[in-house]
Amino acid sequence: MSQPRALIKDQITFYGAGSMAEAIVRGIIARSVVLSTSITMLNRSNTERLEELKQRYNVITNNDETAKVRILQNSPIIVLAMKPKDAAASLQQLGPLLSDGQLIVSVIAGLSIKTMQRLLGRKQPIARTMPNTSSSIGLGATGLSFSKEITEDQRQTVTTLFEAVGIVTVIPEEHMDVLTGISGSGPAYIYYMMEAMMEAGIRGGLSPKQCKELTVQTVLGAARMVQQTGEEPSALRAKVTSPNGSTQAAIMMLDQGDFFEDVIAAVNRCAERSSEMGAALEEEGS
The missing domain is CATH 3.40.50.720 (NAD(P)-binding Rossmann-like Domain)
Incomplete structure (x- = not known):
């Protein structure tokens, strides 16, 4: 061969x-x-x-x-x-x-x-x-x-x-x-959300195996939908968020915790920390 x-x-x-x-x-x-x-x-x-x-x-x-x-x-x-x-x-x-x-x-x-x-x-x-x-x-x-x-x-x-x-x-x-804040460290944010989704399922009575399979497929499918349809995440979210429905109730709960701004703050803090680490390295080598 x-x-x-x-x-x-x-x-x-x-x-x-x-x-x-x-x-x-x-x-x-x-x-x-x-x-x-x-x-x-x-x-x-x-x-x-x-x-x-x-x-x-x-x-x-x-x-x-x-x-x-x-x-x-x-x-x-x-x-x-x-x-x-x-x-x-x-x-x-x-x-x-x-x-x-x-x-x-x-x-x-x-x-x-x-x-x-x-x-x-x-x-x-x-x-x-x-x-x-x-x-x-x-x-x-x-x-x-x-x-x-x-x-x-x-x-x-x-x-x-x-x-x-x-x-x-x-x-x-x-x-x-x-960029470090978005894609460099980004997988960790998604894994963290997956952990939370799986834990919610376990607390609701599903098996850990079921929760993992459902969560993994959901995240994979959502990413592929954005990739393959070319639609914006906001547009795809709107399509599955019926007025006064269960998905809207979930989104409202996330908004009460300022989920959107918290994610932005996390990305910004990651970027700041990357900059801080670089400054420390520069000082160390001077």
Whole structure:
């Protein structure tokens, strides 16, 4: 059986091996964007985690310090996926290892291109991205911003990388924090509402299995209705909200709790926190 042809032939190193890195790796391997043997995953010291990823995805891993230096020096594409608290020190250590053509792809919330270049100590080509974990099943939503040093080929590589695991939106970098509030963290809001819907069903006497199946299908169907009909959510909501009916009673209850404005406030607070984290990282590395 012949090996599938990959869309991206370059070696890619994931510097950080947490849930977001795993989500992207799972997605790009499943869709033959990059072969597993072209992916290297590194972290600070968690060898057990790297071994788990190696067994699960057949990627290359290494935790030897000398080997990590060599890998980072020679990788055409480095995806920064470490925890924000580790970012400043990691970038300062990475900078002296880099050469001009290496592409940096960041999935670190709040960390600006300007700050990354300052921490690296060089004007490296950088793509700042904000994907979400739905990338692991090909349904991600990723925001992209590029430094002026990036080449057209590098821009296309990054776009291909994330288009293969969902939709891509290229935005001015100053809008990245609000995108984080909408799509970066957005799945968590939906999961939270699903938790509440399932709990309501359980308290009403349905089994947990029934509640999960009904809730999952309802959320999936609602999203697909918006996607496939092209109608606005407000119009679709109106169609199922009969005057003085049960759905209207439910919506009125949500409105009493200021549900609409609470969701907007949550998105805004997420964006603010992303900005705060970026400012803290900038201060830490100054």
